Amino acid sequence: MLEFLGLALxxxxxxxxxxxxxxxxxQRLKITTLSFSxxxxxxxxxxxxLILNLDPVYSAMIVAVASALILGVIFTRVEYGRELISMxxxxxxxxxxxxxxxxxxxxxxxxxxxxxxxxxxxLAITVEKLILLLLTLFIFVLYILAYKIQIDSMLYDVKMxxxxxxxxxxxxxxxxxxxxxIISSSLRLTGGFLVFTLLYNPVAASFQISRRAHxxxxxxxxxxxxxxxxxxxxxxxxxxxxxxxxxxxSSIILLSAYIAKIIVEAARRRCLSCPMLG
Amino acid sequence: MRFxxxxxxxxxxxxxxxxxxRPAMRNINLTVSLGKLLLITxxxxxxxxxxxxxxxxxLKPYRGSAYLFGVDTRSWRVRYSRKMCGFxxxxxxxxxxxxxxxxxxxxxxxxxxxxxxxxxxxxxxRRIQRISELLEIEDLxxxxxxxxxxxxxxxxxxxRALARRPKALFLDEPFSSLxxxxxxxxxxxxxxxxxxxxxxxxxxxxxxxxxxxxADIVVKMENGRIISGEGYA
Numbered sequence: 001m002l003e004f005l006g007l008a009l010x011x012x013x014x015x016x017x018x019x020x021x022x023x024x025x026x027q028r029l030k031i032t033t034l035s036f037s038x039x040x041x042x043x044x045x046x047x048x049x050l051i052l053n054l055d056p057v058y059s060a061m062i063v064a065v066a067s068a069l070i071l072g073v074i075f076t077r078v079e080y081g082r083e084l085i086s087m088x089x090x091x092x093x094x095x096x097x098x099x100x101x102x103x104x105x106x107x108x109x110x111x112x113x114x115x116x117x118x119x120x121x122x123l124a125i126t127v128e129k130l131i132l133l134l135l136t137l138f139i140f141v142l143y144i145l146a147y148k149i150q151i152d153s154m155l156y157d158v159k160m161x162x163x164x165x166x167x168x169x170x171x172x173x174x175x176x177x178x179x180x181x182i183i184s185s186s187l188r189l190t191g192g193f194l195v196f197t198l199l200y201n202p203v204a205a206s207f208q209i210s211r212r213a214h215x216x217x218x219x220x221x222x223x224x225x226x227x228x229x230x231x232x233x234x235x236x237x238x239x240x241x242x243x244x245x246x247x248x249x250s251s252i253i254l255l256s257a258y259i260a261k262i263i264v265e266a267a268r269r270r271c272l273s274c275p276m277l278g
Numbered sequence: 279m280r281f282x283x284x285x286x287x288x289x290x291x292x293x294x295x296x297x298x299x300r301p302a303m304r305n306i307n308l309t310v311s312l313g314k315l316l317l318i319t320x321x322x323x324x325x326x327x328x329x330x331x332x333x334x335x336x337l338k339p340y341r342g343s344a345y346l347f348g349v350d351t352r353s354w355r356v357r358y359s360r361k362m363c364g365f366x367x368x369x370x371x372x373x374x375x376x377x378x379x380x381x382x383x384x385x386x387x388x389x390x391x392x393x394x395x396x397x398x399x400x401x402x403x404r405r406i407q408r409i410s411e412l413l414e415i416e417d418l419x420x421x422x423x424x425x426x427x428x429x430x431x432x433x434x435x436x437x438r439a440l441a442r443r444p445k446a447l448f449l450d451e452p453f454s455s456l457x458x459x460x461x462x463x464x465x466x467x468x469x470x471x472x473x474x475x476x477x478x479x480x481x482x483x484x485x486x487x488x489x490x491x492x493a494d495i496v497v498k499m500e501n502g503r504i505i506s507g508e509g510y511a
Contacts (some may be wrong), residue, residue, distance in 0.1 A: 165361035211375030
């Protein structure tokens with residue numbers, strides 16, 4: 001039992017870490033809406049996997065990566081109305097997901113395979129999935145290190161980077177590809193409807209904690225990992241659905257970071273207006 | 279890859295922004311060759327920034343054609359032409375919490391020339407030092423850019439553009455945050471750069487002093503049209 005819990009915990013740390021990191025990049029590169037669509041495409045892919053009797057992780061991966069690449073290519077061709085295209089993909093993916101779940105052979109919503117796709121499950125973590133996560137982490141880190149100066153240039157100023165000849169479209173496409181890969185790898189843990197909370201909550205919390213870009217990346221990764229691992233432990237202890245618990249924990253962390261920021265800023269203002277210091 | 283000697287060529291170019299019912303730039307014809315300092319001037323809303331961004335292919339014409347070093351800006355190959363360009367945008371200011379140091383910001387200008395895992399050469403680092411001395415920002419190199427004044431940040435971004443040794447330099451309102459001394463210094467540095475490197479510089483500025491004394495050609499714009507200086511530069 002402990003071995004199985006250790007496996008799930010390790011997967012949670014890796015998933016959270018990866019989601020926090022990719023969340024930082026998609027936010028800084030202003031492709032959040034796109035990644036949101038990719039997250040829902042992953043859900044549609046996982047649901048299609050249910051009908052076709054495939055492993056939902058792999059079908060989610062195929063659909064998420066394909067939609068990330070297609071969206072990325074469309075975005076290099078289309079200058080206007082990009083948000084609307086993203087939203088169209090999001091609505092279509094959600095509709096496909098619901099239809100696929102309806103059409104799948106399983107009749108009861110609480111059935112294990114559907115529950116994994118929708119809400120995530122502790123039991124769904126296997127050694128194979130852990131290796132997949134490790135491999136994703138390895139390739140992602142390799143990419144970030146290999147193109148560090150180009151990515152840094154884009155994070156500093158996308159317009160300048162593009163005007164100077166950096167292949168901004170290619171890097172956006174790669175980031176979306178990783179978003180698709182990371183989302184589908186994490187799907188079994190958090191479930192399709194909640195996976196994007198791990199993508200956005202840690203980065204939103206990191207923005208409350210630090211204003212420095214590199215610190216935000218670090219904090220976002222750490223918060224992602226701690227949200228996923230502590231959510232998993234709480235869900236195990238209280239026998240709650242794992243995906244929802246992780247989403248709740250990450251929301252609580254975000255709320256705490258926001259409150260802490262308000263308190264710190266109020267204290268700072270009080271200090272500045274203190275007559276002794278003033 | 280072969281490039282044209284013509285830095286910019288705009289043929290009957292019309293550009294419009296999304297949601298706008300009238301074009302921001304209409305029927306523009308302009309050719310800029312190497313070794314020229316071109317000043318584009320005009321009131322706010324004249325289409326100056328649109329023109330500079332169209333030259334770089336950041337905005338695409340809906341009618342007519344734009345070429346950068348002979349490459350159609352609609353083509354994916356325009357990226358290679360851009361590698362020969364430097365660009366200082368109008369909105370260069372970074373907020374106080376931006377922690378990139380000035381040295382780092384200038385180093386980022388070399389990013390398009392780097393292959394994977396490659397870092398800057400000694401020669402490039404020496405060039406950063408030389409340019410920052412030229413623009414009198416050598417004492418600011420290790421300061422976070424967000425903590426600097428507008429004028430200092432503007433000099434840093436101009437240093438980044440110059441450090442790349444571009445064949446074409448596009449400057450959008452490069453004097454907006456500079457004092458008189460700063461404007462004079464930047465103007466003379468730019469003129470010297472054109473003469474020594476044989477490069478072209480295209481400056482967009484509503485304030486023409488003192489750069490007008492250094493410019494080879496002055497183009498005036500109003501309501502999205504060139505009203506004087508259109509044609510070959």
